[in-house]
Amino acid sequence: MANSRPTIKDIARVTGVSVATVSRALRDLPYVAPATRSRVVEAAAELEYEAHPQASRLASGRTWTIGVVAPQFGTWFPFRALGGINSVFAKAGYDVLISMMTAPGDRRRFLRDARSFCRRVDGIVLIDTFVSVGGDSAEAFFDRPVVAVGEQLGGASSITIDNRRAARRAVEHLIELGHTRIGLVAGPHLPDLPTPVPEQRRLGYEDALRAEGLHVDAELAIDGEWTAAGGAAALSRLLECASPPTAVFCMSDEMAFGVLRAADKRGLAVPDDLSVIGFDDHDLAGALGLTTMRQAVDEMGVRAAETVMELIDGEPVADITWEVPLMVRETTATARGRADRLLLTRGLRRAERGRGPSGP
Amino acid sequence: MANSRPTIKDIARVTGVSVATVSRALRDLPYVAPATRSRVVEAAAELEYEAHPQASRLASGRTWTIGVVAPQFGTWFPFRALGGINSVFAKAGYDVLISMMTAPGDRRRFLRDARSFCRRVDGIVLIDTFVSVGGDSAEAFFDRPVVAVGEQLGGASSITIDNRRAARRAVEHLIELGHTRIGLVAGPHLPDLPTPVPEQRRLGYEDALRAEGLHVDAELAIDGEWTAAGGAAALSRLLECASPPTAVFCMSDEMAFGVLRAADKRGLAVPDDLSVIGFDDHDLAGALGLTTMRQAVDEMGVRAAETVMELIDGEPVADITWEVPLMVRETTATARGRADRLLLTRGLRRAERGRGPSGP
DNA sequence: GTGCCTTCTGTAAGCGTTTGCATCCCTGGG
DNA sequence: CCCAGGGATGCAAACGCTTACAGAAGGCAC
Numbered sequence: 157m158a159n160s161r162p163t164i165k166d167i168a169r170v171t172g173v174s175v176a177t178v179s180r181a182l183r184d185l186p187y188v189a190p191a192t193r194s195r196v197v198e199a200a201a202e203l204e205y206e207a208h209p210q211a212s213r214l215a216s217g218r219t220w221t222i223g224v225v226a227p228q229f230g231t232w233f234p235f236r237a238l239g240g241i242n243s244v245f246a247k248a249g250y251d252v253l254i255s256m257m258t259a260p261g262d263r264r265r266f267l268r269d270a271r272s273f274c275r276r277v278d279g280i281v282l283i284d285t286f287v288s289v290g291g292d293s294a295e296a297f298f299d300r301p302v303v304a305v306g307e308q309l310g311g312a313s314s315i316t317i318d319n320r321r322a323a324r325r326a327v328e329h330l331i332e333l334g335h336t337r338i339g340l341v342a343g344p345h346l347p348d349l350p351t352p353v354p355e356q357r358r359l360g361y362e363d364a365l366r367a368e369g370l371h372v373d374a375e376l377a378i379d380g381e382w383t384a385a386g387g388a389a390a391l392s393r394l395l396e397c398a399s400p401p402t403a404v405f406c407m408s409d410e411m412a413f414g415v416l417r418a419a420d421k422r423g424l425a426v427p428d429d430l431s432v433i434g435f436d437d438h439d440l441a442g443a444l445g446l447t448t449m450r451q452a453v454d455e456m457g458v459r460a461a462e463t464v465m466e467l468i469d470g471e472p473v474a475d476i477t478w479e480v481p482l483m484v485r486e487t488t489a490t491a492r493g494r495a496d497r498l499l500l501t502r503g504l505r506r507a508e509r510g511r512g513p514s515g516p
Numbered sequence: 517m518a519n520s521r522p523t524i525k526d527i528a529r530v531t532g533v534s535v536a537t538v539s540r541a542l543r544d545l546p547y548v549a550p551a552t553r554s555r556v557v558e559a560a561a562e563l564e565y566e567a568h569p570q571a572s573r574l575a576s577g578r579t580w581t582i583g584v585v586a587p588q589f590g591t592w593f594p595f596r597a598l599g600g601i602n603s604v605f606a607k608a609g610y611d612v613l614i615s616m617m618t619a620p621g622d623r624r625r626f627l628r629d630a631r632s633f634c635r636r637v638d639g640i641v642l643i644d645t646f647v648s649v650g651g652d653s654a655e656a657f658f659d660r661p662v663v664a665v666g667e668q669l670g671g672a673s674s675i676t677i678d679n680r681r682a683a684r685r686a687v688e689h690l691i692e693l694g695h696t697r698i699g700l701v702a703g704p705h706l707p708d709l710p711t712p713v714p715e716q717r718r719l720g721y722e723d724a725l726r727a728e729g730l731h732v733d734a735e736l737a738i739d740g741e742w743t744a745a746g747g748a749a750a751l752s753r754l755l756e757c758a759s760p761p762t763a764v765f766c767m768s769d770e771m772a773f774g775v776l777r778a779a780d781k782r783g784l785a786v787p788d789d790l791s792v793i794g795f796d797d798h799d800l801a802g803a804l805g806l807t808t809m810r811q812a813v814d815e816m817g818v819r820a821a822e823t824v825m826e827l828i829d830g831e832p833v834a835d836i837t838w839e840v841p842l843m844v845r846e847t848t849a850t851a852r853g854r855a856d857r858l859l860l861t862r863g864l865r866r867a868e869r870g871r872g873p874s875g876p
Numbered sequence: 877g878t879g880c881c882t883t884c885t886g887t888a889a890g891c892g893t894t895t896g897c898a899t900c901c902c903t904g905g906g
Numbered sequence: 907c908c909c910a911g912g913g914a915t916g917c918a919a920a921c922g923c924t925t926a927c928a929g930a931a932g933g934c935a936c
Binding site: 163164165175176179180183207208210211212213214215216217 | 891894
């Protein structure tokens with residue numbers, strides 16, 4: 157502890173070469189004789205030498221750090237993504253600097269200070285930051301390679317899902333089961349998080365209804381909170397309708413959990429009296445039997461990390477769309493709970509098992 | 517973009533003073549004439565100057581970065597903590613470097629490279645890393661101030677809860693409600709994560725039973741997975757007992773959710789046929805009405821962040837124990853579901869509302 | 877007026893790397 | 907035998923800041 161760690165000079169002295177040669181040898185640069193290199197490498201190992209990060213960063217301009225910015229809303233999505241991202245960068249030798257947006261105003265503040273953030277990283281991964289909503293592209297804020305997950309952003313690579321199509325698929329599933337009165341439990345536009353996601357999912361919901369000639373009833377679409385409590389409240393309102401729905405599509409699994417709970421409290425059996433489909437494939441969705449649209453967040457995180465490294469290596473930006481497979485589980489069934497339910501859902505489950513990426 | 521950002525020299529030239537004076541002026545050091553300081557500050561603002569992070573780190577030895585290491589197990593606990601931690605450091609001007617342990621072996625690897633990690637940070641927050649289990653203290657791995665949340669660690673400050681006492685309190689709650697056959701849904705020792713937590717909670721469970729003269733029946737304690745699926749499986753086994761429990765204590769809320777779901781599937785009414793209490797106060801616990809022990813993770817994170825900054829400022833290490841209040845909700849009731857249930861739980865709820873820190 | 881202390885400022889030496897350029901040596905072709 | 911060319915190495919100048927030290931200027935007590 158008291159005697160600080162060895163510097164490159166120590167290695168140079170011990171091996172009898174110059175610091176320049178040590179530097180080159182240790183970084184596998186060309187023009188170092190094999191014998192010299194191995195001598196240096198051995199000495200470095202012996203003395204447990206490791207380059208001083210700040211010094212090499214100053215001299216080289218490379219920070220070997222990636223910035224990840226994540227919102228805290230939902231808690232679940234960004235953390236899973238972070239896990240995927242981190243595993244990739246840990247292997248590749250990058251540090252991960254994180255900036256979380258927890259309080260109202262954090263997003264604005266982050267964007268204001270984005271240039272400062274850029275100075276300490278080689279590349280940036282944006283999770284659901286929605287930089288594009290003002291019509292800006294990445295260059296307006298960042299002078300580093302960036303990949304955006306959750307939105308398409310000019311000047312950046314992106315990893316997104318097709319929210320509209322996935323929502324449509326969810327509602328189609330309900331329609332296929334014979335439902336015609338289908339409720340929508342929607343998340344609100346958060347004032348501090350101007351996301352187009354709820355709107356896209358709502359459009360998908362309407363697409364599905366219209367394609368089948370079903371009436372889009374404003375009474376059946378409830379805006380709530382992005383939480384289980386919000387879902388529960390939304391169901392209460394839906395059940396007050398003159399002609400209540402027999403199925404609901406929730407824009408998130410957390411809301412769906414609230415719906416499930418509220419249904420149970422009111423003595424409604426799921427799926428016999430009410431079918432429920434969510435969106436996300438939350439950690440708990442499988443165990444709780446929730447039918448949902450699967451967003452493979454960890455995989456998307458991994459891909460985002462790989463993509464930012466490719467950008468740093470000079471490859472061009474690209475837009476990647478991730479598939480959102482339907483996961484049929486136990487909260488959806490034919491309207492009025494027919495006896496053929498089990499058979500039907502089994503067939504669907506088999507049919508819908510595909511997943512994975514597509515495109516660039 | 518092309519013309520890079522101004523350096524301290526530019527500010528010096530523009531204001532006609534030396535770089536040393538600029539440096540002092542901008543960092544609010546003494547011995548700078550007020551007039552000079554304001555000239556410098558204005559020029560810096562004008563040119564949008566900001567010190568080059570790597571350069572100032574190299575020169576000063578301070579990294580203005582805090583390392584946070586978090587496991588990914590559970591996904592929920594560490595992320596909430598991270599939110600609290602991050603908000604504090606963002607305000608204080610520290611960067612947050614994160615190291616996540618996602619794969620088996622990551623923990624060992626992290627500890628092996630701990631000294632290298634130390635070089636890039638001024639202080640460290642360890643979340644559930646269980647460095648102490650081998651009998652080591654912080655100095656064995658780190659040469660920076662560290663605060664450990666979730667374990668007491670020699671040479672470090674700690675933010676912990678009393679797992680044994682909290683588990684005991686949970687089971688006491690069930691006993692107070694008249695239960696005598698009380699099941700335990702336990703999490704396993706993970707091979708890669710040698711935590712004493714399950715053992716402590718089990719001891720608390722036994723403490724409560726013994727204090728009331730109840731039999732500790734090995735058949736009623738099931739080791740499962742730390743997941744909802746694990747909880748569901750555990751309940752199945754519990755119900756196979758000759759004399760099944762009327763209440764269960766789950767070591768985590770996620771397991772409790774699985775228990776709830778499994779009970780519902782088998783037609784058991786909660787709480788009338790079966791009382792369930794969890795541990796954590798998971799994000800979803802409130803909305804799903806789960807009675808549980810509240811671990812105020814975000815608050816603990818905030819406190820951990822503050823503590824590491826205090827350590828950096830030279831204050832001595834301290835151990836802080838956080839209270840774990842009982843949150844009575846809707847999954848626990850008197851054995852056999854008496855009519856006085858509502859009254860009783862209301863009374864308890866009022867009584868148990870305290871929360872917050874205690875000690876050092 | 878002298879001496880001393882305090883405040884303010886500048887000079888320059890780091891901090892520990894990376895890297896452009898110069899140098900030296902060796903090999904092989906003419 | 908000479909010279910071109912390329913591999914291997916060293917020298918020293920960055921990189922952009924911080925900070926120890928020295929010096930100038932001013933104030934105050936005697």
